Amino acid sequence: MNLLPAPAKRWLRRMANLPRYGPLGLHDPQQFVEVWLEGCGAPRDVTRNNVVAALRPFTIGVMLEAASAEASAGADLRLAMRQRGSGFLLGVIHLRLASTIPLGALRFCLFETPKCENHCVPAATLRLYYQRQRWRSWQRQRKNPYNFRMTLSDIRCSYVFYQCPRPVVLVSVQHEGSSNMFPMDLIGPTDSPCFSMALRSTSPAVRLMQQSRRMALASAPFTYKDTAYELGRHHKLASIDWTSLPFPTEPSPEFGLPVPEAALRVREVKVEEFHEVGSHVLFLTSVVRDTVPATARELQLFHSFSSYRQYLAMTGRTA
Ligand SMILES: Cc1cc2nc3c(=O)[nH]c(=O)nc-3n(C[C@H](O)[C@H](O)[C@H](O)COP(=O)(O)O)c2cc1C
Structure with a gap:
């Protein structure tokens, strides 16, 4: 039952300041968040070189030269989201190389995401949000057991991915x-x-x-x-x-x-x-x-x- 009109709901959501996905108006390319590949040699700016390749499992594609791709295989690689200017660390996605697609001297590296850290929302808020997410996921699954579903860990990694607009x-x-x-x-x-x-x-x-x-x-x-x-x-x-x-x-x-x-x-x-x-x-x-x-x-x-x-x-x- 809808007890509140839409503008009141929007206002309440704003006041609650819940972490969530949302639309944003920006000029392209966005200038607010940088994405860095860290953990294998010198950190590399991949702001214009990180894309989602699949949601289940959550898989991120990054284009690397063949030698860097090879070196990344056993490395403790991370995708770090940093605020441009201050360098403030918004979040980290840990990466595990799952496969590569050879493209001449390059490799499109497909990384799965074993875990993440989200620093842009207070820990207590994030815990509440995760609980709500678990509840909604359970409800959705009960309604439609065949529905497309990401794992909760992958959903959390996708939040961090979308810290970059x-x-x-x-x-x-x-x-x-x-x-x-x-x-x-x-x-x-x-x-x-x-x-x-x-x-x-x-x-x-x-x-x-x-x-x-x-x-x-x-x-x-x-x-x-x-x-x-x-x-x-x-x-x-x-x-x-x-x-x-x-x-x-x-x-x-x-x-x-x-x-x-x-x-x-x-x-x-x-x-x-x-x-x-x-x-x-x-x-x-x-x-x-x-x-x-x-x-x-x-x-x-x-x-x-x-x-x-x-x-x-x-x-x-x-x-
Ligand atoms: C703004 C927007 C962007 C989307 N981008 C993608 C996309 O890049 N790839 C994809 O497979 N689906 C994409 N979708 C599709 C959704 O994931 C979803 O499958 C579709 O909206 C049907 O929703 P439902 O399954 O909840 O009914 C997008 C949907 C929206 C509204």
Whole structure:
């Protein structure tokens, strides 16, 4: 039963200052959090080189040279999230090399995440939050025993991963009679021409991406927040009715795939290879054309962990 109106609930949540995921408006690339790979030689800035490859098990991909990949095999590797400027340590994800994908002289290293440390939320709040998470997970499992489920340890690692804001794109794809547009945030560049995308293997769009081998990724403006979440349901559809979209589209410059007119950037990518990684199919793509409209000045939609007040306080911004 809903006893409170939505604005009152929002206010209460803000006051409670619970750690949680949330949308954030930023310019891309974000400038607030740095991600460092530590524990094997000199620390390496991988802020633009760490992406999710699968959610179950939670798997993070980092592109390394072959020698560094080899050295990382037995090392006590960590991904450290640090506030830019102060260097304040927000969190740490411990890494265990699970496999590598050879790409010429490079290796796309896939790390599983045995444990993490979260320093951006007080320990007592975090304990409460974890308890609530356990309860919700148990409820969800009881309602639908076949539902997709991450382990609690992996969920905690994903909170730390999202301490670094991650951009959300709307992906357009079509093949023969089927087409779709859906939001993705398990995406990102690497220290190479390779741009990574991870899509749940049960998603019907996987087949469209494997067969057409090309997609358009439109960076969503922050004003598309509600729409982007709404389009999450497209992940389960084999094809969509384009006339039902609540915004106008235009053909992308290279492939002619429909993208939002309001897109802040359109990356048109070609699938180079794809791999099954746990729950997801990992697409390694190359950017064929990258278009940034001269008028694109708006804030972009990002996903981030922790409450806004904590996050904004940490980054020295005001709400
Ligand atoms: C903003 C947003 C970004 C998403 N990004 C991804 C993604 O990168 N990869 C993926 O497999 N699913 C992604 N999803 C899909 C969700 O994980 C989920 O499968 C989908 O929204 C259906 O939700 P439900 O299973 O709770 O009904 C995204 C969904 C939303 C709303």
